Amino acid sequence: MAEFRRQRPKQNNFGYVHIRDNRKSSENRQLVASDTINGFRVRPGYYDINGATIMPDGVNFTVYSNGATKVTLLLYHRGEERPFVSLNFPDNYRIGKVHSMLVFGLQVENMEYAYRIDGPWDEEKGLLFDYNHVLLDPYAKAVAGQRVWGQTIKFEEAYRARVVRNDFDWGETSWLKTPMSDSIIYEMHVRGFTMDESSGIKCRGSFAGIMEKVDYLKRLGVTALELMPIFEFDETRDKRVVNGRTLLDYWGYNTVSFFAPNTSYASTEEYNKEGFELREMIKLLKENGIEVILDVVFNHTAEGNKNGPFISFKGFDNNIYYMLTPDGDYYNFSGCGNTLNCNHPMVQQMIVECLHYWVEEYKVDGFRFDLASILGRDQNGAPMEAPPLLQRLAFDPILGDVKLIAEAWDAGGMYQVGSFPSWGRWAEWNGRYRDSIRSFLKGEYWAAPEAVCRITGSMDMYGRNYAGYDSSVNFITCHDGFTLYDMFAYNEKHNEANGWNNSDGANDNRSWNCGVEGETDDPAINDLRFKMMRNAITVLMCSRGTPMILAGDEFGNTQFGNNNAYCQDNEVSWLNWDLFTKNRQYFDFYRDMIQFRRKHPCIRKDLKPAMSGLPHISVFTDHPYHTDINDNTKVISIMFAGFIRKKGHDDVVLMSVNVFWEDIQITLPEPPEGAYWTLVVDTAAEDKRYFNNRPKPLPVPNWRLKARSVSVFIAAYGEGYGR
Numbered sequence: 001m002a003e004f005r006r007q008r009p010k011q012n013n014f015g016y017v018h019i020r021d022n023r024k025s026s027e028n029r030q031l032v033a034s035d036t037i038n039g040f041r042v043r044p045g046y047y048d049i050n051g052a053t054i055m056p057d058g059v060n061f062t063v064y065s066n067g068a069t070k071v072t073l074l075l076y077h078r079g080e081e082r083p084f085v086s087l088n089f090p091d092n093y094r095i096g097k098v099h100s101m102l103v104f105g106l107q108v109e110n111m112e113y114a115y116r117i118d119g120p121w122d123e124e125k126g127l128l129f130d131y132n133h134v135l136l137d138p139y140a141k142a143v144a145g146q147r148v149w150g151q152t153i154k155f156e157e158a159y160r161a162r163v164v165r166n167d168f169d170w171g172e173t174s175w176l177k178t179p180m181s182d183s184i185i186y187e188m189h190v191r192g193f194t195m196d197e198s199s200g201i202k203c204r205g206s207f208a209g210i211m212e213k214v215d216y217l218k219r220l221g222v223t224a225l226e227l228m229p230i231f232e233f234d235e236t237r238d239k240r241v242v243n244g245r246t247l248l249d250y251w252g253y254n255t256v257s258f259f260a261p262n263t264s265y266a267s268t269e270e271y272n273k274e275g276f277e278l279r280e281m282i283k284l285l286k287e288n289g290i291e292v293i294l295d296v297v298f299n300h301t302a303e304g305n306k307n308g309p310f311i312s313f314k315g316f317d318n319n320i321y322y323m324l325t326p327d328g329d330y331y332n333f334s335g336c337g338n339t340l341n342c343n344h345p346m347v348q349q350m351i352v353e354c355l356h357y358w359v360e361e362y363k364v365d366g367f368r369f370d371l372a373s374i375l376g377r378d379q380n381g382a383p384m385e386a387p388p389l390l391q392r393l394a395f396d397p398i399l400g401d402v403k404l405i406a407e408a409w410d411a412g413g414m415y416q417v418g419s420f421p422s423w424g425r426w427a428e429w430n431g432r433y434r435d436s437i438r439s440f441l442k443g444e445y446w447a448a449p450e451a452v453c454r455i456t457g458s459m460d461m462y463g464r465n466y467a468g469y470d471s472s473v474n475f476i477t478c479h480d481g482f483t484l485y486d487m488f489a490y491n492e493k494h495n496e497a498n499g500w501n502n503s504d505g506a507n508d509n510r511s512w513n514c515g516v517e518g519e520t521d522d523p524a525i526n527d528l529r530f531k532m533m534r535n536a537i538t539v540l541m542c543s544r545g546t547p548m549i550l551a552g553d554e555f556g557n558t559q560f561g562n563n564n565a566y567c568q569d570n571e572v573s574w575l576n577w578d579l580f581t582k583n584r585q586y587f588d589f590y591r592d593m594i595q596f597r598r599k600h601p602c603i604r605k606d607l608k609p610a611m612s613g614l615p616h617i618s619v620f621t622d623h624p625y626h627t628d629i630n631d632n633t634k635v636i637s638i639m640f641a642g643f644i645r646k647k648g649h650d651d652v653v654l655m656s657v658n659v660f661w662e663d664i665q666i667t668l669p670e671p672p673e674g675a676y677w678t679l680v681v682d683t684a685a686e687d688k689r690y691f692n693n694r695p696k697p698l699p700v701p702n703w704r705l706k707a708r709s710v711s712v713f714i715a716a717y718g719e720g721y722g723r
Contacts, residue, residue: 031057033104037087044093045100050353051139051259052163054108059163062100063115063137065316066346067127070118071099074134076160078110078144078271086116106163109272112144113137114160117315124328126319128310135315137161138350140257142274143232149191149205149264150248150569152236159256159311165272166361168279175365176291177401178223180427180470180546181605184594185293186222187478188551189251189573190230190265198577203267207281214288220554221594224291224403226368228479229253230278232260235569237302242499247567251479253370254302254336256311258354275362282363291365293403294358298351299374299410304337305330320346323381331381333374335411342375348389356398366403368429373410376421383414387421394425405429405473418461422471430458430472430545437476438487438510441535443708445659446631455638456617457544469605472545476536477553480506481563484553487511488532489518494561497572505564518561530556530586531708534683534690535657537590538710541597542638542655544604544617554590555580585688592691596680600640600714602651607642610650612672614641622705624669634660635705639669649675652715658705668701668713675715677701684709 033041045060046053053060061073074083089099114136119129136143140161145153153159194201194209201212210217210225217225229252237249252262263270266277282292301321303311306329313321323331323339330338341347358364369375376387393399408420408428417431433454440451453460454474462471477484482493491513495505514528533556540547551557552575559565565573580587597603606616618639620627629636637656644651650672658664671677678695684706697716705711 031102035090037090038085040085040087041104042087043102043104045102047095047098047100049100051137051141052113052161054163054165055102058102058104059106059108060100060102061113062098063139063316064096064098064346065117065119066097066320067119067129067317068097068099068117069120069129070116070131072116072118072131073101073103074114074116074160075103075106076112076114078112083114108163108165112160112162115315122328126322126324126328128314128318130310130315133310133315134158134160135310136257136312138257138312138316139259139353141259142263142270142272143257143260146232146234146256147263147266147269150235150246152239153234158309161257161260162272162274164274166275168276170279170283170363173283173286173363175363175401176286176289178291178365180403180467182598183224183291183403183546184222184597185224185226185473185546185548186217186220186551187226187228187295187475187548189228189479190262191250191569192573193551193575196571196574196576199575200577205265206267207265207277208267211281211284214284214290217285217290218288220591221598222290222549224293224365225285226293226295226548228295229255229297229370230262230265230294231255231296232257232262234302235264238567240499242497245497245570247499248569249567250569250573251566253297253566254300255297256302258296258298258350259357279362286363291403292362293366293368293405294364295368295370296355297370298340298342299371300334300336300338300340305332308337317346320344323377323379331412333377333381333410333412333414334371339374339377339381341379342389343378343384343387348392351389352392352396355393355396359398359402364402366405368405368407370407371410372406372408372420373414373416374412376416377412377414381412385421390421390426391423394423403427418458422466424465424467427467427471427473427546429478429548430454430461430474432461433458433472433474433543433545434476434478435508435510437536437539440657440659441532441539442510442512443659443661445634448633448636448659449629449631452619452629452636452638455539455543455636456619469544470546473548474540474543474545475548475550476540477550478548479550482509482511482561483550483557483559484533484536485529485556485558486561486563487536488514488529489558490561491517492561493563494518495564497562498564498567505562509563528708530583531683533586534589535708535710537593538655538681538683538712539657541593542603542640542653542712544640547597551575552579555587556583589690592693593681596691596712600651600653601644602640602642603653607644607651609643610641610652610672611643612641612650612652614639614650614652614672616640616642618669620669622664622666624667634658635664635666637666641672647717649717650715654713654715655710656703656705656713657710659708661707663707664705666703666705668698668703670701671715675717677713678716679703679711680714681710681712682706683711 118131136159142162195205408416
């Protein structure tokens with residue numbers, strides 16, 4: 001057999017001119033220009049490769065527009081205000097609605113590009129073609145002019161794209177495929193995680209900064225990072241000054257480009273290598289057993305309403321990309337001015353190709369879909385029974401192993417937690433878990449019946465067309481709302497610094513300040529707050545479903561009562577790592593609870609039936625025979641059990657929660673034969689040994705469950721607990 005070797009194509013003054021075109025010929029052949037436009041040699045390109053792609057012969061540019069009558073490619077020297085050439089796509093460079101042109105001789109290292117699109121203007125029909133607008137490629141892999149955080153884009157002609165070389169070497173890196181039942185998700189903001197000086201690292205506020213904290217994340221025990229938006233966004237979009245402080249679009253939920261990483265999150269310049277540092281971060285995280293889930297925003301864009309800018313989609317096909325009212329205005333189910341028309345076939349295609357790109361090129365492990373109920377509305381905003389996009393994603397082969405997590409509500413009033421079209425594939429942020437557990441833990445014992453349902457896996461919601469327990473992402477806090485510390489330090493939100501007279505942010509926080517609003521020097525109140533925080537993480541880690549925690553909660557980070565810090569690029573949102581040192585005991589407990597969950601699979605999933613005959617999940621109150629959970633129940637006890645073949649005995653965990661303000665005596669059930677009960681967790685331990693690594697047997701079956709506390713017991717078989 002002849003030996004075949006990949007050879008570097010020969011170059012001339014116009015760039016690479018040899019390519020193997022496997023779709024047309026199995027032999028090397030020379031591509032030659034068929035036309036010259038404004039001094040540049042060109043030929044029809046590859047119509048099924050969207051965006052700008054480096055070829056051995058040059059750069060392939062492909063865009064599509066349903067209503068365009070003229071498409072012009074603008075090429076710029078890097079950083080210059082005006083294009084050095086404009087190239088109109090000839091009519092014969094179009095197939096259907098797709099325009100494609102291969103341009104020879106381009107030096108991509110010193111080049112940026114954009115488009116002008118012409119066509120009809122009819123506002124009532126939603127047709128907003130205007131050749132005067134300079135438009136960003138919807139498939140841009142990198143956006144120019146966004147490198148410096150907080151710096152307003154300098155170009156009068158707005159956004160433009162760069163051509164990206166992808167030569168990153170992944171080595172043996174692959175997907176971890178951690179099951180949902182074994183996952184512990186850690187939600188973070190890339191910049192906020194390390195931006196504060198107290199983080200003690202070199203590359204603050206960047207992907208590299210996360211790499212510097214990998215050992216910390218590994219020690220904490222999380223299995224996945226859920227990154228708040230990292231697609232390119234313009235943080236200066238609504239830049240304003242309030243009380244002398246500059247406010248930005250800090251969270252990043254107004255996407256400029258779905259295929260491009262946020263260049264300001266890279267610690268170094270990456271001209272034509274955009275995304276390199278992000279790939280390095282993902283590779284390192286995977287090597288340390290940590291997956292990456294991206295928070296994606298396909299419900300709206302940064303173009304806003306009719307008063308918003310023309311960035312990209314408005315100029316390419318406004319009436320297709322957006323849901324429009326009969327008079328051509330924008331439906332606003334996102335609360336941000338516009339709503340993507342996700343179930344239109346063209347928009348579906350863009351979203352699917354985008355997700356494929358992040359999985360194939362960045363090896364992303366999953367996606368959390370912001371305001372995902374919008375993805376189930378039709379072009380008029382009506383909910384669909386079987387939304388084609390959601391179904392397509394559920395059965396897409398490329399996405400077959402990645403996690404799909406829905407925020408199953410939107411700003412238009414649709415709330416689908418427990419009724420989201422899932423096809424047994426989608427998981428959900430369980431907002432009902434958050435609400436009921438917050439209420440119950442603060443002392444609203446009448447919430448006990450629902451709290452029991454949520455702790456035991458929400459099978460009242462996820463037992464039908466879902467994937468059972470794996471469909472419930474349990475959380476008590478997230479980026480949107482109070483931190484865990486603030487949940488027990490504030491009765492009311494304090495968002496005055498946002499500049500809206502405290503009118504923004506949720507009013508239904510289900511929080512309790514433990515007696516004083518905000519910070520206090522009272523040791524009794526501070527002790528109570530940390531006990532309540534221990535209760536919260538204990539319940540979360542002993543709940544069936546996938547736990548998600550908010551970055552910084554593990555050491556008591558605060559936002560000073562701000563429950564909507566979307567615009568606070570400062571110490572309000574940045575993690576204060578000094579609190580890690582100050583609250584080290586709490587961090588250790590938090591970490592121990594994560595490890596406890598990982599050690600006991602009976603909490604996470606149904607194992608083989610217990611040899612002792614115990615059911616997988618048992619529920620009672622203060623006594624095993626008291627099983628009536630009602631609105632006067634102050635103590636709930638939940639026992640998980642199952643057989644572990646490797647250990648040769650049952651795994652049994654019992655959690656008892658007292659939300660009442662007085663101590664209550666409880667009676668433990670009989671342990672399995674040959675076992676005895678040991679106390680592992682007592683969130684109100686007087687000796688402050690809240691987590692016992694070497695627990696001792698309980699001498700009697702009775703236990704005094706202290707006021708507002710949680711105790712966790714395990715059935716031990718003589719080998720000791722240990723780490």
